[in-house]
Amino acid sequence: MIEVKNLVKKYGDKVAVNNVSFTVNEGEILGFLGPNGAGKSTTMNIITGYLSSTSGTVTIDGCEILDDPKGAKSKIGYLPEIPPLYQDMTVKRYLEFVYDLKRVTLPRKEHLAEVCKVTKITDVYGRVIKNLSKGYRQRVGFAQALIGNPPVIILDEPTVGLDPKQIIEMRNLIRGLGKKHTVILSSHVLSEIQAVCDRIVVINNGQLVADESTEEITTNFTGMKRIQLHIDGNDNTVLMTLRDVDGVTRVRKVMRTIDGFTEYIVESKAENDVRKAIFRAMAKVDCPIVMMRNAEVSLEDAFLRITAGETQVNRKGGR
Amino acid sequence: MSAIYKRELNAYFTSPIAYVVYAVASFFAGLLFVATVLEGDTSDMTYLFRNMTTIIIMMIPILTMKLFSEEKNKKTEQGLLTAPVNLLQIVMGKISAAVTVYALLMVLFIIYALIISFFVTPSWVLIGSNILGLLLFGTTLIAIDTFISSLTESQVIAAILSIGAGLLLTSISMFKNMVDIDFVNDIIDSIEMMGRYENFTLGMVKFSDVIFFLSISVLFIFFTIKVLERRRWN
Ligand SMILES: Nc1ncnc2c1ncn2[C@@H]1O[C@H](COP(=O)(O)OP(=O)(O)O)[C@@H](O)[C@H]1O
Ligand SMILES: [Mg+2]
Numbered sequence: 001m002i003e004v005k006n007l008v009k010k011y012g013d014k015v016a017v018n019n020v021s022f023t024v025n026e027g028e029i030l031g032f033l034g035p036n037g038a039g040k041s042t043t044m045n046i047i048t049g050y051l052s053s054t055s056g057t058v059t060i061d062g063c064e065i066l067d068d069p070k071g072a073k074s075k076i077g078y079l080p081e082i083p084p085l086y087q088d089m090t091v092k093r094y095l096e097f098v099y100d101l102k103r104v105t106l107p108r109k110e111h112l113a114e115v116c117k118v119t120k121i122t123d124v125y126g127r128v129i130k131n132l133s134k135g136y137r138q139r140v141g142f143a144q145a146l147i148g149n150p151p152v153i154i155l156d157e158p159t160v161g162l163d164p165k166q167i168i169e170m171r172n173l174i175r176g177l178g179k180k181h182t183v184i185l186s187s188h189v190l191s192e193i194q195a196v197c198d199r200i201v202v203i204n205n206g207q208l209v210a211d212e213s214t215e216e217i218t219t220n221f222t223g224m225k226r227i228q229l230h231i232d233g234n235d236n237t238v239l240m241t242l243r244d245v246d247g248v249t250r251v252r253k254v255m256r257t258i259d260g261f262t263e264y265i266v267e268s269k270a271e272n273d274v275r276k277a278i279f280r281a282m283a284k285v286d287c288p289i290v291m292m293r294n295a296e297v298s299l300e301d302a303f304l305r306i307t308a309g310e311t312q313v314n315r316k317g318g319r
Numbered sequence: 320m321s322a323i324y325k326r327e328l329n330a331y332f333t334s335p336i337a338y339v340v341y342a343v344a345s346f347f348a349g350l351l352f353v354a355t356v357l358e359g360d361t362s363d364m365t366y367l368f369r370n371m372t373t374i375i376i377m378m379i380p381i382l383t384m385k386l387f388s389e390e391k392n393k394k395t396e397q398g399l400l401t402a403p404v405n406l407l408q409i410v411m412g413k414i415s416a417a418v419t420v421y422a423l424l425m426v427l428f429i430i431y432a433l434i435i436s437f438f439v440t441p442s443w444v445l446i447g448s449n450i451l452g453l454l455l456f457g458t459t460l461i462a463i464d465t466f467i468s469s470l471t472e473s474q475v476i477a478a479i480l481s482i483g484a485g486l487l488l489t490s491i492s493m494f495k496n497m498v499d500i501d502f503v504n505d506i507i508d509s510i511e512m513m514g515r516y517e518n519f520t521l522g523m524v525k526f527s528d529v530i531f532f533l534s535i536s537v538l539f540i541f542f543t544i545k546v547l548e549r550r551r552w553n
Contacts, residue, residue: 049401103404
């Protein structure tokens with residue numbers, strides 16, 4: 001449905017998006033994840049035809065955004081990071097304007113009523129936009145994207161600045177879209193995306209660093225165990241020995257502890273228990289373990305590690 | 320009727336902008352009308368029409384300043400530029416809304432003409448050519464000032480630059496022959512607006528003058544489109 005190929009965007013000398021490729025299948029909800037400044041908005045602005053790419057192509061349902069901008073744009077509903085709301089208009093006037101602007105042919109009154117019902121803004125229909133709360137404004141922005149029932153919906157950080165209750169509502173709304181629409185949803189919060197998306201594309205510093213199903217990402221990282229150790233001994237010896245232990249995938253020295261030992265984090269696959277092996281190995285090199293405990297692995301940790309480029313993840317980019 | 324045209328027109332009349340422009344313009348036009356026509360005991364509105372240009376140079380920037388600068392500043396342009404419409408439609412929608420608000424101001428001169436008609440039959444042809452001239456003059460300024468609005472995010476800067484551009488264009492003939500370079504003087508001659516406008520105030524509707532104003536308008540519509548296009552590639 002959406003095909004992004006070798007997308008590059010430079011702002012002057014700065015490369016904001018660097019050779020990003022991915023596809024989104026019909027009916028799929030794709031999460032577009034990355035820290036602030038990763039290039040998410042830039043990519044979405046190119047997909048929707050607001051910006052032009054330096055090189056690379058974007059195809060929406062067979063329409064190339066540069067060759068057939070009208071065709072491509074008419075298939076997309078876009079909620080930018082800052083919703084394009086005219087502050088002085090009432091919700092009604094604004095949505096009617098968007099309806100006219102997009103040259104929608106569905107019956108106007110019924111369609112607008114439907115969109116308002118879905119986004120739960122019916123009760124503010126007659127209000128002036130600048131007097132609405134942030135949550136309502138975001139939903140009016142959402143409604144605007146839904147007008148005309150476009151097959152593709154693109155949402156740039158739709159939950160930023162909302163309170164937890166509003167976030168849950170927004171999430172349910174997006175989930176509801178997945179049945180009839182193809183959706184791209186960006187966020188810098190993994191849990192947010194994990195809650196609604198079928199697949200996650202991770203971008204960092206303009207580069208695609210992961211493209212996996214949400215399930216894969218979750219099992220990859222919850223399928224990992226972490227052990228926190230305090231050890232007395234020479235740093236190099238300890239590090240080398242730990243790395244040689246069977247089943248250990250990664251070892252990191254963290255810091256000196258207050259009582260004069262050194263803290264390490266050791267990672268292993270979930271199915272391997274490496275604690276006994278570590279004990280024996282340390283005993284052999286005479287570096288006593290003074291503390292050992294299991295450490296939590298959170299999804300946010302996983303995300304930070306992917307974006308720091310530390311982990312080997314399945315790269316399916318360029319598909 | 321395009322969605323953008325409708326929205327802009329609505330915005331003019333739901334905000335004070337159109338009314339402020341009408342109020343100020345009619346106030347000064349009224350002063351001129353009383354001072355030159357009624358006090359002067361004449362049916363000749365030439366003086367009034369000639370001096371209208373200064374007022375219009377001040378008022379049109381109020382109509383055009385926000386057309387593109389505010390869209391950029393408030394990020395609403397993202398909605399327009401990702402909708403299935405092309406840049407020409409966007410620019411034309413906005414310019415035609417400003418021209419509509421401006422054209423309604425012409426009612427004022429029809430009222431003045433009606434007042435005169437109580438005393439003496441006015442020269443309707445002359446008034447018609449004056450109004451046509453003022454319309455063309457204003458439309459051209461709207462196109463130029465809309466272009467200026469597309470260059471900046473600040474309405475204030477757009478307004479100031481627009482007033483400056485209007486003053487420069489109408490007074491440029493003063494600079495003619497200041498330097499003894501034919502080339503420069505030729506350029507001044509070719510972009511000089513006042514002489515052409517004055518033809519209309521004298522009742523001379525020349526095809527070449529009409530074409531002049533229209534082509535400058537088209538040129539600046541084209542420039543505005545180019546600015547918007549360029550911005551996507553920045
Ligand atoms: N108009 C611009 N001019 C120059 N640099 C920009 C511009 N817009 C964004 N950038 C830079 O490009 C990078 C990506 O920005 P953006 O796409 O907004 O990231 P994200 O949406 O993931 O936070 C950032 O480093 C940002 O500073
Ligand atoms: Mg962003």
